[in-house]
Amino acid sequence: MTLTANKTNVEEQAIAAKKAAKSLSLLTTEEKNEALLTLASTLEEQFGNILEANEKDLDRGREKGFDEAFMDRLSLSKERIFDFANGLREVSELEDPTGLTVSGWTLENDLDVAKVTVPLGVIGMIYEARPNVTVDATGLALKSGNAIVLKGGSNAITSNKAIVDVMHKALEKTKIPKEAVQFINTTDREATQQLFTMKEHVDVLIPRGGGALINAVVNNATVPVLETGVGNCHIYIDKEADTKMALSILVNAKTDRPAVCNAAETVIIHRDWLAENKEQLIETFNKYNITVHGDEEACAVIPDCTPAGEEDWANEYLSLDIAVKTADTAADAINHIEKYGTKHSEAIITDNKETAKMFMTLVDAAAIYHNASTRFTDGSALGFGAEIGISTQKLHARGPMGLPALTTVKYMMTGNGQTR
Incomplete structure (x- = not known):
């Protein structure tokens, strides 16, 4: 299947979204x-129609030989569709992030000043295989008063198109114009490139996917980008870490959902802790079928350990593989994270509060x-209700981006004839 983009059509969709955003804000x-x-x-x-479309994407995925983890992300079921429908209900129960007065004051000349939250306007969402993002992103955008232009990955295009068609039919029964949700129905990467430069129509781009996609958006867009990051997440097990706690956290962070961005990809272990607890660590790796890629010292004590290369320290495995690095001090762990981390999520396991404080202060994530x-x-998990992505940048929003991250502020002044 090959669909081609037309610059005029993509721009028309962005213009329509911007027009819809005006009415949506009211x-x-x-x-x-x-x-x-x-x-x-x-x-x-309409779940049956969506599943029928999803099966076509799955058939193409099987033909292309996609791995099991990818196929799981691509796959829909009645239960999954009902889950993201319930997600919309949960978003409806959240506080409206717009129209809130953040602060207000009156000047000496009696001019009233109010700092008020308002929608960003038009969000360009560029994402890969997960069809649920189509619904999640749309729900968050609409609740926060934003229109959205969706550009999903080619491997889920039939599923995404079916989902958007259903949402358009639903919006026709509501006060929100269906033009507030635009879907670029093409596998042509040129359409994504076009979104990069439509800053007169699109207010912000949010890329969600692998490192190649995110880097392409960040490096090429003239539209402002809310950067979401890949998750090369680390756990540092300090010499003063409780053994049972450390192993429990390691298992959860690595095996609960290995293919998500907040899963641990590297464990840094203090040499003293490793020497004292190596048997239990090896038993844990074996029990949960975790494949170890370690430095020289780790491979000397862990059976079936594959020697780690430079790529292992930077790798987001998204599998039951893990890199194991040994360290003499917490400072060594911090330096390793500084070099290879993606500023997503990092953890320290220790009973020493001073060591924990140093780690949490110095690690940039x-x-x-x-x-x-x-x-x-x-x-x-953090109580935001939902997220549109996890920001690893420092401007505007950082960490899981819920509804407030999809707003900005406007200063509104009320006077009685004041001039300057």
């Missing part, structure tokens, strides 16, 4: 919530954990 919270509930019920009613799994870097 809707009440109740009207937006009613629309989300309508979307949810319609997706459930969106999320830092002391004695807890990196798997909590997630909008739902």
Whole structure:
């Protein structure tokens, strides 16, 4: 299947989204919530059509020989469709992030100043294989008063098109214009390139996927980018770490969902802890079928360890593989993370509060954990209700991006004839 992009068509879609964003910004919270509930019920009613389209994507995936993890991300079921419909219901129950007065004051000349939250406008969402992102991103965009232009990956294009068709039918019954949700129905990468430079129509780009996609957007876009990052996440097991706790956290962070961005990819182990606990560590790796890629010292004590190369320290495995690095001090661990980390999520396991404080202060990442799994870097897990991605940058938003991250502020002044 090959669909080609037309620059005029893509631009027309962006223009239509911008026009829809104007009307969307005038809707009440109740009207937006009613629309989300309508979307949810319609997706459930039409799940059969979505599954039929998804099967076509899965057939192509099998023909291309995609691995099991990729096929799982691509695959939909009645249960999964109902899950992301329920996600829309959960978003409808969250506080509206727009129209909030962040601060306000009155000047000496009686001019009232209010700093108020407003939608970003038009969000360009560029993402890869997960069809659920089509629904999740749309729900968050609409609740926060934004229009959205969706550019999904080619491997899920039939599924995404079917989902958007259902959402358009649902929006026709609501106060939200269906033009607020645009889907670029093409496998041509040129369409993505076109979005990069449409800053007169698109207010922000959010890339969600692998490193190649994210880097392409960050390096080539003239539209502002909310950068989401790949997750080369580390766990540092300090010499003063509780053994049972360290192994429990390591297992959870590596094996709970290996193919997600907040899974641990490298464990850095203090040499003293490794010497004392190597038998239990080896037993844990074997029990959970974890494949170890280690430095020289790790491979000397861990059976079936593959010597790690430079690529292992930087790798986001997204599997049951893990890199093992030994360290003399917490400072060694911090330096390793500084060199190879992706500023996503990092953890230290230790009973020493001073060591933990140093680690948490010096490590540069969106999320830092002391004695807890990196798997909590997630909008739902942290109580945001949902997320559109996890930002690894420092401007505007950082970490899991919920509804507030999809707003900006506007200063609104009210006077009675003041001049300057």
